């Protein structure tokens with residue numbers, strides 16, 4: 001049976017105490033609602049997924065639009081029942097199953113949604129398919145969640161919100177996860193019967209359990225033993241918990257696939273990161289965004305790599321910071337190096353401590369080992385950039401390029417004033433300020449000639465003792 005999915009993501013999330021809509025807060029490298037959309041996408045095509053937006057709707061829609069999902073706007077949010085009712089025009093004519101998910105449950109897996117679909121479609125011995133199935137679990141601390149009241153046959157009688165529970169009902173540890181699968185036609189037929197909650201004035205989707213039952217339909221619970229997937233994020237404490245769980249999941253997935261991670265509880269690896277076999281990741285590493293790391297790499301402690309490609313066998317020494325860059329096969333970077341956007345080390349190139357590269361290509365086997373800034377620079381294969389070399393790429397108005405040929409040797413503490421061409425196999429004397437082209441194979445010296453004044457110290461001493 002075909003499945004449509006509505007994801008409710010219009011609330012502000014008062015308990016986050018934030019200026020930003022709750023579903024935009026990030027855990028495991030993605031916004032909360034992005035995780036939910038990912039899980040939904042594994043079940044049904046994006047055009048069958050409708051996101052209900054309201055608070056900061058533009059931002060939420062901009063974030064999710066590339067995934068191809070549809071949107072409806074909820075005016076002033078009047079509760080989860082009202083949010084779903086906003087989907088009537090888009091979804092009421094679509095037959096089959098309607099799943100409803102909340103945008104603040106980022107740990108939900110595709111496998112669990114698949115189980116929910118199966119459970120909803122599987123007729124039990126005595127009844128046909130239920131009108132709805134909802135996922136429940138038992139929590140040690142169920143406070144804040146709706147409690148699920150179940151009859152002797154395991155059918156759901158009602159869901160009662162924490163605030164509305166009697167003292168006795170509050171003892172129930174079985175909670176509503178907020179993940180439902182409805183027979184779409186029954187839901188749309190009866191959704192308008194939800195009345196505002198007397199205390200809050202909000203329309204609670206959870207009232208549908210009792211309403212459907214009142215019409216003689218059964219509502220079933222799919223009880224899951226492991227509650228970790230069902231965590232709903234309402235506060236920053238829960239946000240941190242979700243982040244921890246997502247990071248742990250990712251680390252486990254990589255370790256099972258052949259990656260060594262030292263101190264996995266200390267590393268942050270976003271869901272979208274790929275890491276090849278036999279790579280070793282040291283403690284406190286952060287691998288973010290769409291980073292791809294090859295096989296047999298070594299990622300030193302405290303390295304931060306964002307949206308970059310690190311090819312097979314490359315070595316990142318500790319505390320290297322890399323963004324939007326590429327490190328070629330067997331290349332080495334750091335410790336304490338910084339690759340800013342569009343740095344590219346070709347195979348076997350080496351960048352050492354306190355070296356900063358921006359929009360710069362270091363050819364195969366080229367080296368810049370100490371204390372340099374290289375910006376908007378092309379460096380040929382096998383060249384050596386001496387300690388302290390600086391490219392002056394900015395004249396106060398525009399950026400200019402430096403081109404260094406293959407096999408060149410740039411002496412220490414050289415200042416290369418761009419635009420500039422330095423020919424292949426040429427030498428630049430240490431301490432030079434180079435402002436003009438250096439031809440292939442030449443030695444360029446751009447510094448004052450050294451003068452030695454013989455006996456100068458002795459002469460000064462005599463002069464000062466002569467004066468009274």
Ligand code: UD1
Nearest residue numbers: 008009010011077078079080083102103104145146178232
């Ligand atoms: C809800 C359930 C509760 C369940 C818990 C599970 C209701 C009434 N209660 O409570 O039984 O145990 O989730 O996590 O449904 N939203 C809208 N529009 C609105 C209100 C909410 O889109 O008008 C969205 C929110 O953005 C959020 C989701 O619905 O993503 C859930 O809302 P929230 O206020 O967090 O519900 P809970 O109080 O956690």
Ligand code: CA
Nearest residue numbers: 104232233234
């Ligand atoms: Ca919630």
